[in-house]
Amino acid sequence: MDRFFLSQTPWVSCSIILLSLFISSCKDDEEIILDTQTKALVETLDQELKPLTINPLDWSDEELSFLDPLANKKIIALGESTHGTAEFFDSKHRIFKYFVENHDFKVFAFEADFGESLLINDAVQRGASNEIEELMKSKMHFWTWRTEEVKNLLVWMSNYNQSKSEEDKLQYVGVDCQFNTFHPGMVRSYLNKTDATFFASADEILIEAKSASEGYFAAYSLEQFETYLEKIDELKALMTNYKEELIEVSSEREFKLHVRILEVIKQVSIVRYYRGDYTINYRDKYMAENTVWFNDYFDGNKIVLWAHNRHIADEPNYGGGGSMGHRLKQDLTTDYTTIGFLFSRGSFTAVTQRGDQFRELQTQTINANPKTNSINFVMSQGKQSVFALKTIDLQKYGEWNDAFANSIEIFEIGAAFNNNPSDYYFKFDPAFYEYIIYFDTTTASVLL
Structure with a gap:
């Protein structure tokens, strides 16, 4: 988790005093005199x-x-x-x-995991409000969103979608990039479904991405980590080179989404490798990029x-x-x-x-x-x-x-x-x- 999910850096208060007050001895019945x-x-x-x-x-x-x-x-x-x-x-x-x-x-984007939110959004799209609570319990990484209040929101979105056409349905998405729990498997399933000719080499890279991410790349030197990132980029280039073949057996939207998931795998990897180093605020950088990407992916929907x-x-x-x-x-x-x-x-x-x-x-x-x-x-x-x-x-x-x-x-x-x-x-x-x-x-x- 980041500083706001786990800890809060103490902030040094300025010494300038703008206000003065008097508080009576009774805590529950305060009298405050303002300057x-x-x-x-x-x-x-x-x-x-x-x-x-x-x-x-x-x-x-x-x-x-x-x-x-x-x-x-x-x-x-x-x-x-x-x-x-x-x-x-x-x-x-x-x-x-x-x-x-x-x-x-049409779109509600959360400070939540990109992949987990796709799984929950599937139920939101189908109007399956009865599935929401269990999906939240089993897929959400952060306790912060596993609440009755968020559940009520997602149930409302699901019920709203039951009577709407595909283009009018509400979308629940996540823009965060801290875990690779689901992302490698999502890309793997897509490439397997589309019978990609480069599936074997892709699978090797995706297995490495999941296992290395779980260990925060602790065993990787900087050179090894950069070589790993190059493999992710090479897989992304392969998918782009075979774009027409992949789209033919899926759809352009599916292709676009899974290329983005591969990009998120890279984002998570960088956030995890450089954890604690705030020379560049990678997490906020990528959340901003993912938010703009979703605006484009949903055809400019606000x-x-x-x-x-x-x-x-x-x-x-x-x-x-x-x-x-x-x-x-x-x-x-x-x-x-x-x-x-x-x-x-x-x-x-x-x-x-x-x-x-x-x-x-x-x-x-x-x-x-x-x-x-x-x-x-x-x-x-x-x-x-x-x-x-x-x-x-x-x-x-x-x-x-x-x-x-x-x-x-x-x-x-x-x-x-x-x-x-x-x-x-x-x-x-x-x-x-x-x-x-x-x-x-x-x-x-x-x-x-």
């Missing part, structure tokens, strides 16, 4: 926010109409500031449904993209080359947009972290107020407990521009939590997210 600058931040926030119903699944089309200006974007990315918050997951379910029913979106806030953000300094969102923004410019999700307190599902050790997966709880020098704290003092906000609207105000310039922070957790919230703050940049959806209090996702 003049903070009051101004809260007042202008209240002017710009759009209130939302507490339960995301109850959001009406009218409530979500503020998202209509995004309807023509190629990719709308929906984030999350933890990997285990029910409200974030339900929000994304409801927003995707809104874009499907009102703006002809995509809603589900991933952690840090991945979707336009963040050039997130590893070498920047985040997935930064790369998508560079590639697609105005055709890519982001909605980040924030919270202040409540419960969420995460792995318990103690030092360098990762322990049990359980419900975690935060009762304390956010750090005063954070956008979360300001939002927690607003009039509304659940709301949406266009980030650029805050930049109309001098006090907000001052706060951004003076390193106001943001609070975000991945898949692990060490029970020390102060470790999970870092500098906020308003360029990260075009919109923010905020929940004052959250509840934990429900694991299958």
Whole structure:
């Protein structure tokens, strides 16, 4: 798993203090006294926010109409500031449904394994909602998505597809590249089915890809690893050379998909070989490439993209080359947009972290107020407990521009939590997210 699935690098908080507060001795009945600058931040926030119903699944089309200006974007990315918050997951379910029913979106792409998602999407395409839970339990690599909330989304997609033509069906896909559990076997099955003349040599390469990936290429020198990658490229060239023959006994879409799966095998190999080396952020690079590829593969059908806030953000300094969102923004410019999700307190599902050790997966709880020098704290003092906000609207105000310039922070957790919230703050940049959806209090996702 990556840093957001397993651990969260502690972020050094800036020393600038924008806010001051007084908290009474009664923890459950706090009286917070804000300074003049903070009051101004809260007042202008209240002017710009759009209130939302507490339960995301109850959001009406009218409530979500503020998202209509995004309807023509190629990719709308929906984030999350933890990997285990029910409200974030339900929000994304409801927003995707809104874009499907009102703006002809067809594809939901996840920060999930490319191959596993193809297996689950087969059931989604057939409208086999009764198969979804077992497929999630048996095929999904990450506990983060094996939840009732994601199941409800996939069941809805499956039921929706039952009455739709092939071109109108919804697609569930994964853009991640951390495992070669299924990919080599998928290519092998395709080449066997099409009776490829080079099957024997391809099979040898695919067997090596699966076994070596499982061991993180630990036995490979750099020279051996580069030779292995050359074999993958040679197999890809062979498939391209025999394209017409392969298409004749399958289809152009099948051919295109399996060439891409072979490319994902290479992506996974590189991510695994260079794990821990963030000179180049290979994983985000490849997730961005896979997302754009799916947009083309589905003939330009618009995509809603589900991933952690840090991945979707336009963040050039997130590893070498920047985040997935930064790369998508560079590639697609105005055709890519982001909605980040924030919270202040409540419960969420995460792995318990103690030092360098990762322990049990359980419900975690935060009762304390956010750090005063954070956008979360300001939002927690607003009039509304659940709301949406266009980030650029805050930049109309001098006090907000001052706060951004003076390193106001943001609070975000991945898949692990060490029970020390102060470790999970870092500098906020308003360029990260075009919109923010905020929940004052959250509840934990429900694991299958």
